[in-house]
Amino acid sequence: xxxxxxxxxxxxAARAGTITTPHGDIRTPAFMPVGTQATVKGLTPEMVxxxxxxxxxxxxxxxxxxxxxxxxRDMGGLHRFMNWSGPILTDSGGYQVFSxxxxxxxxxxxxxxxxxxxxxxxxxTPERAVDIQxxxxxxxxxxxxxxxxxxxxPGVVRNAVxxxxxxxxxxxxxxxxxxxxxxxxxxxxxxxxxxxESAGPLVALDFPGYxxxxxSVGESPEAMHAVLPACAALLPAHKPxxxxxxxxxxxxxxxxxxxxxxxxxxxxTRSGRNALAFTSTGSVKLRNARHRRDPAPLDVxxxxxxxxxxxxxxxxxxxxxxxxxxxxxxxxHNLAFYLKLMADARTAITAGGFEQFKNxxxxxxxxxxxxxTTS
Amino acid sequence: xxxxxxxxxxxxAARAGTITTPHGDIRTPAFMPVGTQATVKGLTPEMVxxxxxxxxxxxxxxxxxxxxxxxxRDMGGLHRFMNWSGPILTDSGGYQVFSxxxxxxxxxxxxxxxxxxxxxxxxxTPERAVDIQxxxxxxxxxxxxxxxxxxxxPGVVRNAVxxxxxxxxxxxxxxxxxxxxxxxxxxxxxxxxxxxESAGPLVALDFPGYxxxxxSVGESPEAMHAVLPACAALLPAHKPxxxxxxxxxxxxxxxxxxxxxxxxxxxxTRSGRNALAFTSTGSVKLRNARHRRDPAPLDVxxxxxxxxxxxxxxxxxxxxxxxxxxxxxxxxHNLAFYLKLMADARTAITAGGFEQFKNxxxxxxxxxxxxxTTS
Numbered sequence: 090x091x092x093x094x095x096x097x098x099x100x101x102a103a104r105a106g107t108i109t110t111p112h113g114d115i116r117t118p119a120f121m122p123v124g125t126q127a128t129v130k131g132l133t134p135e136m137v138x139x140x141x142x143x144x145x146x147x148x149x150x151x152x153x154x155x156x157x158x159x160x161x162r163d164m165g166g167l168h169r170f171m172n173w174s175g176p177i178l179t180d181s182g183g184y185q186v187f188s189x190x191x192x193x194x195x196x197x198x199x200x201x202x203x204x205x206x207x208x209x210x211x212x213x214t215p216e217r218a219v220d221i222q223x224x225x226x227x228x229x230x231x232x233x234x235x236x237x238x239x240x241x242x243p244g245v246v247r248n249a250v251x252x253x254x255x256x257x258x259x260x261x262x263x264x265x266x267x268x269x270x271x272x273x274x275x276x277x278x279x280x281x282x283x284x285x286e287s288a289g290p291l292v293a294l295d296f297p298g299y300x301x302x303x304x305s306v307g308e309s310p311e312a313m314h315a316v317l318p319a320c321a322a323l324l325p326a327h328k329p330x331x332x333x334x335x336x337x338x339x340x341x342x343x344x345x346x347x348x349x350x351x352x353x354x355x356x357x358t359r360s361g362r363n364a365l366a367f368t369s370t371g372s373v374k375l376r377n378a379r380h381r382r383d384p385a386p387l388d389v390x391x392x393x394x395x396x397x398x399x400x401x402x403x404x405x406x407x408x409x410x411x412x413x414x415x416x417x418x419x420x421x422h423n424l425a426f427y428l429k430l431m432a433d434a435r436t437a438i439t440a441g442g443f444e445q446f447k448n449x450x451x452x453x454x455x456x457x458x459x460x461x462t463t464s
Numbered sequence: 465x466x467x468x469x470x471x472x473x474x475x476x477a478a479r480a481g482t483i484t485t486p487h488g489d490i491r492t493p494a495f496m497p498v499g500t501q502a503t504v505k506g507l508t509p510e511m512v513x514x515x516x517x518x519x520x521x522x523x524x525x526x527x528x529x530x531x532x533x534x535x536x537r538d539m540g541g542l543h544r545f546m547n548w549s550g551p552i553l554t555d556s557g558g559y560q561v562f563s564x565x566x567x568x569x570x571x572x573x574x575x576x577x578x579x580x581x582x583x584x585x586x587x588x589t590p591e592r593a594v595d596i597q598x599x600x601x602x603x604x605x606x607x608x609x610x611x612x613x614x615x616x617x618p619g620v621v622r623n624a625v626x627x628x629x630x631x632x633x634x635x636x637x638x639x640x641x642x643x644x645x646x647x648x649x650x651x652x653x654x655x656x657x658x659x660x661e662s663a664g665p666l667v668a669l670d671f672p673g674y675x676x677x678x679x680s681v682g683e684s685p686e687a688m689h690a691v692l693p694a695c696a697a698l699l700p701a702h703k704p705x706x707x708x709x710x711x712x713x714x715x716x717x718x719x720x721x722x723x724x725x726x727x728x729x730x731x732x733t734r735s736g737r738n739a740l741a742f743t744s745t746g747s748v749k750l751r752n753a754r755h756r757r758d759p760a761p762l763d764v765x766x767x768x769x770x771x772x773x774x775x776x777x778x779x780x781x782x783x784x785x786x787x788x789x790x791x792x793x794x795x796x797h798n799l800a801f802y803l804k805l806m807a808d809a810r811t812a813i814t815a816g817g818f819e820q821f822k823n824x825x826x827x828x829x830x831x832x833x834x835x836x837t838t839s
Contacts, residue, residue, distance in 0.1 A: 127781065131788040133769075156756070156781040164759055164777050172773045381531070384539055394508075398547045402539050406502065406531040413506040413788055 092270035141428030150185035158224035166226030239307035288323035317347035361420030393425035516803030525560035533599035541601030614682030663698035692722035736795030768800035
């Protein structure tokens, strides 16, 4: 068994667990920083680790296009290539085909599309998605799924459920790498009945972990929050549950409350590159002139490298001067913030106080909080 | 006395010394990484320190314009602002006024010019140059000088010598900060007689250190190398000698051979951002397709973080994918290369074998070396 999951504590639906992988353990709930192109943008692996990351996410679509999954395999696999010795999860490439690629055609066989890099024609089938991920050598691979946008007609969502099951079966049949675990993905949009139709046969196939796909694809956060508890409850309690591509801090807390164990999102690093910080008193825009002479750290409650060593004035200067260190420091801080949020959530779950922790934390992110999104 | 210099060893004209400053010692010959805008581009201070840096250079012109020297002072000085606890040298801003600023007018009073950032009118006098550097709080400040280009007519160079002396006197009179040492700058271009005319009265003024300015301003490296020994010999033997803005590894070795102790140049970091690496077997262009599948480190003889952890294939990928980590890793390696070159030179001087070390090293940078500038 290449992956195990242990439930360490539960608090209502919220869970604290431990996932063991060939590259180390992951305490859940866990946030996975996104290393799309074999690097978490602007950070060394040591910075990511020191910020508290236990597992990274790599993007199958991007890595297959460049530098190529066979090249990564020949260089010793993704861990060695990017110098990250901890666990790695790779997505299946499906989401990127649907969001990035040009002129795509999807049939039950797979997706044909044009590369967003050079327009060259490519094909992604369930078998190819597995081959790529086996070449990358991630600890956790994902099945290829069809991920419709939030405004897709019911028939499209229903067909995506059908096709994603078909593809999951083919991925499972094709998957051979014993040191890699393949997770299934449940689709069905905001329709809990469709989610149940998707989850039922996938659960019967006995995957070692399950993800909820098709969220954060254009629906309102409230709509997602409303169905998350019912959707999470469709997944086996003794296996890891992963909410793909989500989200804001408040979305992570809603996910944890619903019983989700794993999250990934580009938001902390992308926001960091754009001078937007997440802090314990709300979001902060470092380009704002009010920070120009502020000697205080970004977040007095944060112990990360950025907050321990630099002032808001310095961060403001770095962004004004368009210096690379600005995006680096703010990406690092935002990751540390997300990772501490999950660590604190785990502590609260273990102590049986998650609901109170969640409510107290959400107040800080409310639009009426003095710092929130206005500074 | 805020600065002392001790000669630890000499080998012909080459010197190994120790400069003590309020923020620590500097073993010479020393290379100073350039942190123009209060950051060595793309690197944390810890990365710069771990690469072997003992002292950084900050740019008075840039910092006075943005974020402003009074702001830096109010934030606790440049060391605190940028989180660098070691020694810092600041230039006087003269070179940038002559190379970057628009529509400048220079009189004996000072230089009036337009900011390269927003075109706003500004003035740099000897007194203002000192005030700025006292606000920044560097360990070593430089006098304001006039730095003509290599193709300047003899009359312009002669006038720059006269004016630079005038300005040096005014800087010295204006300078009050006891924990900061003010170095003089000798001008005179490639004319050793003019250099002697410049050095004589400056030496009589008894500055704690002396720089050669007006090199690397468009002349050929050979022309500079030819006059360096005579120019260095004009400077007091018991004080630090600094060759400003120089240069390539071979230029540093020529400088050390001539008796220079300190160097600065943007070349290692600028080249690094442009995928050009300095290695023990010559320069290497990481964008070249020959590195795409190369699992070897950039430089097998280098122990830096980049070479210890990453392949040429990964570095090639980072530049192909335009990932920030590429410039970061290559800047770090290039700095480590420059800093090790100076550390190795010091070892060779102490052992009495600098000439042999220099000749063996220069062979590796010759255009006929297999890797040099072609890979």
